[in-house]
Amino acid sequence: xxxxxxxxxxxxxxxxxxxxxxxxxxxxxxxxxxxxxxxxxxxxxxxxxxxxxxxxxxxxxxxxxxxxxxxxxxxxxxxxxxxxxxxxxxxxxxxxxxxxxxxxxxxxxxxxxxxxxxxxxxxxxxxxxxxxxxxxxxxxxxxxxxxxxxxxxxxxxxxxxxxxxxxxxxxxxxxxxxxxxxxxxxxxxxxxxxxxxxxxxxxxxxxxxxxxxxxxxxxxxxxxxxxxxxxxxxxxxxxxxxxxxxxxxxxxxxxxxxxxxxxxxxxxxxxxxxxxxxxxxxxxxxxxxxxxxxxxxxxxxxxxxxxxxxxxxxxxxxxxxxxxxxxxxxxxxxxxxxxxxxxxxxxxxxxxxxxxxxxxxxxxxxxxxxxxxxxxxxxxxxxxxxxxxxxxxxxxxxxxxxxxxxxxxxxxxxxxxxxxxx
Numbered sequence: 001x002x003x004x005x006x007x008x009x010x011x012x013x014x015x016x017x018x019x020x021x022x023x024x025x026x027x028x029x030x031x032x033x034x035x036x037x038x039x040x041x042x043x044x045x046x047x048x049x050x051x052x053x054x055x056x057x058x059x060x061x062x063x064x065x066x067x068x069x070x071x072x073x074x075x076x077x078x079x080x081x082x083x084x085x086x087x088x089x090x091x092x093x094x095x096x097x098x099x100x101x102x103x104x105x106x107x108x109x110x111x112x113x114x115x116x117x118x119x120x121x122x123x124x125x126x127x128x129x130x131x132x133x134x135x136x137x138x139x140x141x142x143x144x145x146x147x148x149x150x151x152x153x154x155x156x157x158x159x160x161x162x163x164x165x166x167x168x169x170x171x172x173x174x175x176x177x178x179x180x181x182x183x184x185x186x187x188x189x190x191x192x193x194x195x196x197x198x199x200x201x202x203x204x205x206x207x208x209x210x211x212x213x214x215x216x217x218x219x220x221x222x223x224x225x226x227x228x229x230x231x232x233x234x235x236x237x238x239x240x241x242x243x244x245x246x247x248x249x250x251x252x253x254x255x256x257x258x259x260x261x262x263x264x265x266x267x268x269x270x271x272x273x274x275x276x277x278x279x280x281x282x283x284x285x286x287x288x289x290x291x292x293x294x295x296x297x298x299x300x301x302x303x304x305x306x307x308x309x310x311x312x313x314x315x316x317x318x319x320x321x322x323x324x325x326x327x328x329x330x331x332x333x334x335x336x337x338x339x340x341x342x343x344x345x346x347x348x349x350x351x352x353x354x355x356x357x358x359x360x361x362x363x364x365x366x367x368x369x370x371x372x373x374x375x376x377x378x379x380x381x382x383x384x385x386x387x388x389x390x391x392x393x394x395x396x397x398x399x400x401x402x403x404x405x406x407x408x409x410x411x412x413x414x415x416x417x418x419x420x421x422x
Contacts, residue, residue, distance in 0.1 A: 010242035015050040017092035029070040035159035039066040067150040077150040085121035101140040112141040190367035194380040206286035213237035245284035274300035279398030293400030297421035313345035325410035327379040351390030
């Protein structure tokens with residue numbers, strides 16, 4: 001029997017039935033001369049259908065392909081293994097045309113036919129008027145057969161169809177001689193970079209879980225606790241609020257003995273001694289959408305004068321970059337503003353790190369076809385500003401702020417103040 005366990009503070013909710021920005025998807029497909037697109041990667045399948053893949057499956061083996069034609073944008077097709085059908089009762093989706101296929105769950109000695117679906121779904125699902133007994137129900141023998149049939153049914157028998165998993169797409173397209181397969185992963189990423197209102201709310205909730213969980217963990221610090229003790233406290237808090245926290249990341253600020261920014265914090269542990277500056281860069285997900293970021297804390301809550309001065313410069317640089325964030329601003333310009341602000345406080349660039357990335361269904365939620373060296377902010381993009389200020393345990397500092405980009409300004413996603421954690 002569990003005792004003294006934290007109480008759940010959330011009601012588990014399904015994902016919204018529609019996450020994707022269909023008008024933007026159609027616009028981008030038109031610009032790139034693409035007639036159709038097929039989501040084979042799990043992340044893009046979730047974006048298009050609101051059905052998430054099983055976490056045990058690799059990204060390239062999503063079992064919920066979505067077929068979309070820009071010529072018939074109100075009629076996408078969701079292909080799913082028959083073992084997923086019962087999820088239709090609890091997870092809504094805007095897609096009405098569902099095409100089940102036989103997975104390894106169907107006994108080898110049985111053929112894929114509609115009657116066999118009763119092994120996997122009840123009558124309330126199978127009699128759905130859109131695609132079940134009262135409609136044109138089909139049970140395909142494999143995923144490839146279902147995808148090729150879906151392409152044909154949407155009239156995608158010629159022209160250009162993009163596949164996020166291009167290698168697999170070439171195989172599927174080979175069954176339709178006049179169809180040309182083209183790479184589609186960056187097309188999806190280009191669309192995903194600009195968030196819908198539904199996505200913004202999910203990202204706000206994700207960041208709230210991160211912020212609230214970190215503030216609670218810091219409040220519960222006691223003498224003798226280690227770094228891993230505190231992170232465990234944070235993870236319990238995040239789970240309590242309905243999030244899915246990551247383990248301590250390798251790509252996170254090093255708070256131990258290393259003079260460098262990153263270390264393997266899944267392995268490294270150390271005592272949290274009063275007066276140490278601890279840098280938090282925390283990650284996790286809520287309903288598939290990522291949270292990221294954090295700020296700094298002086299163990300015991302009594303920062304020294306040097307820390308206070310350095311934190312003032314760090315916050316000022318963050319705010320100046322945030323104030324300059326609007327549609328069209330390049331991150332090279334933001335970086336310049338950040339370093340110039342530190343210079344005004346008398347700090348040189350040695351050891352100082354400032355960097356940026358988009359945020360959404362992953363931590364680089366944007367088109368990668370032109371690289372990541374420099375890029376412009378887009379309207380309704382959500383992105384992060386990171387600053388790592390160098391120094392020993394009494395000087396080092398970190399902040400990561402998350403921003404929602406508007407036409408002429410940006411909104412902060414975090415709701416905490418500009419003070420050090422306490």
